[in-house]
Amino acid sequence: MASIREVAKLAGVSPATVSRVMNGTAKVDDEKRERVLQAISDTGFVPNAVARSLFKKSARIIGLIIPSITNPFFTQMASAIEKAADEQGYRLIFCNTGTDLEKEKASLTMLESMNADGIILTTSHEEIESYVNQCKVPVIVTDRLFKENKDYNHVHCDHYTGGRLAMEHLLDCGCKKIVCVKGPQQISSAKARYDGYRDVCEEKQVQEYTIDCDYDFNEGLVMTEQLLNQYPDVDGIIACNDMVALSIYKILRKNNIEVPEQIQLIGFDGIYLSNLLTPELTTIAQPIEEIGRKAAELIIHKEENDMGEKEYIFKPALVVRQTTKKKGEGE
């Protein structure tokens, strides 16, 4: 295999110029660039950035492993990570797992072997633990805990407080029969949100009403029909996340139920769609950008940080928009 020196010699330029053309790191005049590209073609040279990165201290790569590329929460978090990475000259590589454990393992292994500077992982599989512990590069776990007694770096939102805020808001609005749509309880975020709801019910001595639903808008459509059958006199719904809140709204409107006049609705996450929609969705907003940025910075500044087992918890915020309203208030 040809070396970068051979390419440079053939093109009559310095190896640094070849590198500039390949990496696009600085402007090279068109004529020189053409010569370099021709020489690369003639020699069959393949610039092996990855192999090269093994000899450098840092590959300046951050790996991101997310469970769903179609949930805007994760793509917004990814955008925030990418922005932070970009500012420091790091590249982001995404892997999508569909919450499949085998894909999570394979992604960890691949990113490790690429000598990534760190890996940001969202998982709900406790079985991933030994892989995370053995990983030679720092792994930052975001959003979900995969194990109760956490001995890993974790950046997430206080989902429990979020669950409380949602319930307290609907009570404030005057709702009498509030149904909590429980997300998948094996996922820590869903469990914590539900725990918050349940504790408020206990404290206020309010009856608890629940229904199960995955973090998935298609399941949300089916679930909402069941919810209306099971609780015909419901007047408040806490969705497990914003995407499911959109499904709920759709089915309520299909049944000619007015929101918020007949049923009030609150989501969770604060994805941009929650604001883009008509009506705008009241929601418990996670500081998605801050979570993403923190995870990226832990990797970028890993030299300065103690990479021991640390938890970084962000506070969620109630964002009141158009799907909830205090009863008795004017239109």
Add this chain to the structure above:
Amino acid sequence: MASIREVAKLAGVSPATVSRVMNGTAKVDDEKRERVLQAISDTGFVPNAVARSLFKKSARIIGLIIPSITNPFFTQMASAIEKAADEQGYRLIFCNTGTDLEKEKASLTMLESMNADGIILTTSHEEIESYVNQCKVPVIVTDRLFKENKDYNHVHCDHYTGGRLAMEHLLDCGCKKIVCVKGPQQISSAKARYDGYRDVCEEKQVQEYTIDCDYDFNEGLVMTEQLLNQYPDVDGIIACNDMVALSIYKILRKNNIEVPEQIQLIGFDGIYLSNLLTPELTTIAQPIEEIGRKAAELIIHKEENDMGEKEYIFKPALVVRQTTKKKGEGE
């Protein structure tokens, strides 16, 4: 650096077992797995999947370079590519570029050096041509053409026909003053959609009305206010894509304009959100899943395919939902 054989010896297992543990390709009993993980840890072995892939004929990796991770069109296309890749045992690696040419170049170089089996690229930069031509692995261009006289593999939708369909539908519905929101005209898809609109105007001798807007929902919010000022008697709007259609709907409702009673609205793309929304959006649907699958299959079956300069064009379809309606039809 330790080899896989040393790890196997230390753990008292075969190299194949080490490989199985690392790749998660088959079940290994817990006790053996622990020994292997311990040996990996003791020897400091880093499984270099990428370096290894250089010696194999195929790395079984497909690279995907997309301009926006927050536009659901691209994440849906990515999901389709991933599904097709998965079925054949290929892994997908995503790179997001934000339409930045330098990031596109860097992503191409990185994926090439990883020995990807092929790269699927969406770009609107003609300058990328020499990089695509020099790339040692097949590059499939999707969605947008980056050069008129295409000498590369291209999988896309017939945006021109889509533009025609949108205009013909609004005319059928009885709209008299139809404004076409022109997407960024340096992007081939936006130009072709507008060309379709313009040709129908010419053929039907209808006055043309246009306004410019990027493929971006935030810009769509500002643009719609301008549109209403510029064309106060508009009764039909063709959005440049579905995300912008959502922005338009939001601003129309904010101005107490009824859709479709006062202004009819049609989008473009057919992303899942167009159906999830209330009201459901009438749109020109691209066969997003088919486009993604075709691009993936061209790479997976590259041995059997003639990888010459070929264009694969899919037909868009009018999907009539709730934001358009023939005038005079009952409620």
